[in-house]
Amino acid sequence: FSKSFIEQIESLSKIASEFSNFAKMPDTKLEQTAILPVIEQAREVFRSAENVEIIVTNRNEISAYIQADRDQLLRTFNNLFKNAIEAIDADAECNINVLLYNDNKNAYIEIKDNGKGIPTTLHDKIFVPNFTTKTSGTGLGLAFVKQAIENAGGNITFTSVADKGTTFYLSFPLV
Incomplete structure (x- = not known):
């Protein structure tokens, strides 16, 4: 009983902390x-996470x-990265490929995973605050991501294929 109670308190504390962090934007x-x-x-x-490999390729000189x-x-x-890892079945290998490149005006980052993908019916909801598909999620992670990127003058989009994975595309103006 007490262990379950403590876990629930910790979960609520985490949720409160995430709401607080989101409010501090x-x-x-x-x-x-x-x-x-x-x-x-x-x-x-995430280096010590089991069955997780994050490969970063920088095409910039x-x-x-x-x-x-x-x-x-x-x-x-x-x-x-956390979302990509959570999109993988527990016993599967998680591969996250990060590609960084730029042109004369913008920096581009692609973050591709080999997870389950995001169902098409949810594509227009994933950046909405409080929307989550996770039982322990707050629905603030991707809402925060979008807001933080926009605060920096950037954009975020994604493509997703069922059972193949998701790729997030970030762009930021260079200084």
Whole structure:
């Protein structure tokens, strides 16, 4: 009884914390930020996760810099990686491929996973606050991601194929 009760309290605490973090979004501190080190820092969080491989390919010869809130950017990549990992069956290998490239105006990041994919009927809902398909989810992760990217002047879109995976496409203006 007490273990279950403690787990419920921890779950509620986590939900309250996520709502609080989401509500803090206006405190955006834009600064010149190199994208690659932030991606690498997020990858490091999941390095010890079992059956998870995150491969980062940087096609740029020099670092891509954007105007962004570094903490929000880190939380963005953490959220996207975590969602990709959770979209994989427990005993399966999770492969996340991150591609970073840019042209003269924008930095582009593609984050592709080999998960279950997002059902077509949910495509227009995944960025809506409080929408979740997870029993323990708050529905704030992707809403936060979208808001953080837009705070940095960027865009996010995605494609998804059932049983093949999802690719998120991020773009940010270069500085």
